[in-house]
Amino acid sequence: MAKSDTDDQSVTFRIPRALKNKINQRAEMKGVRLSEYLRELLTSVVEDRVCQGERERIKELENQTFLSSKEFMQLLVWMYSKREAQKYNKETDYLDDHIKTLKQVGDHVPVDLSKEFDKVLKSLLSIDRDNSYSTYDFIKGYGEKEKFDFEKLEKFLLSKPIKVPNLPPFPLKKTR
Structure with missing residues (x-):
């Protein structure tokens, strides 16, 4: 050989x-x-x-876990609620919790959507917590550059198929 x-x-x-x-x-x-x-x-x-x-x-799996986490869902619900009532409410807005969640978003969403969440983070960091008449810039924005694009968020969330875990069949009792 x-x-x-x-x-x-x-x-x-x-x-x-x-x-x-x-x-x-x-x-x-x-x-x-x-x-x-x-x-x-x-x-x-x-x-x-x-x-x-x-x-x-x-x-x-990490992305799915974060995107379905209670903290992320609370952030989204809060953001949508601020579309109606834009004013800062010291008692109910839990800004520190939302800021913590927003700092994690960039690792779990595409870059263009991450930039949208950066607008929310910037708005929360600049809010005057001592002034009850403060409003959030990410809702109305001073120009389209500062306004959060909810449509982009919706397209992202609705474009992903929902993964439902395989569950055992529900046992049905037989009736006599």
Whole structure:
């Protein structure tokens, strides 16, 4: 057998028989030799391809968790309620809670929508908490640049399919 012109090196290591059997089975299912299968597998680990799909799945789950969180829902309800009553109310507006939530939004929504939420954050940070006649700039805005685009938010929320977890069937009692 002639030596290859490549600089391929060999690696030898011991593994349990059960693991080797599983690896052999997977190589056979792919229709490749054991060494080819292991070479591809090790290359994908070193090049970080194995974990990329898992990281993307985790990020999507984190986004879904945040977007369906009580804090985010409270923020949205509060924002929509301010379209009607724009004045600051010290007792019911819980600005610190909304500011905390707004600071997290950018990690979970597209950039263009994140910029819209930045308008809300800027408005909340600039509110005069000692003045009960203060109003929120993100509602009316002084020009379209400062006004929150509710339509953009609605398009984002309505464009995503709702993922409902698989639940066991509801047991029905038989009537006699």
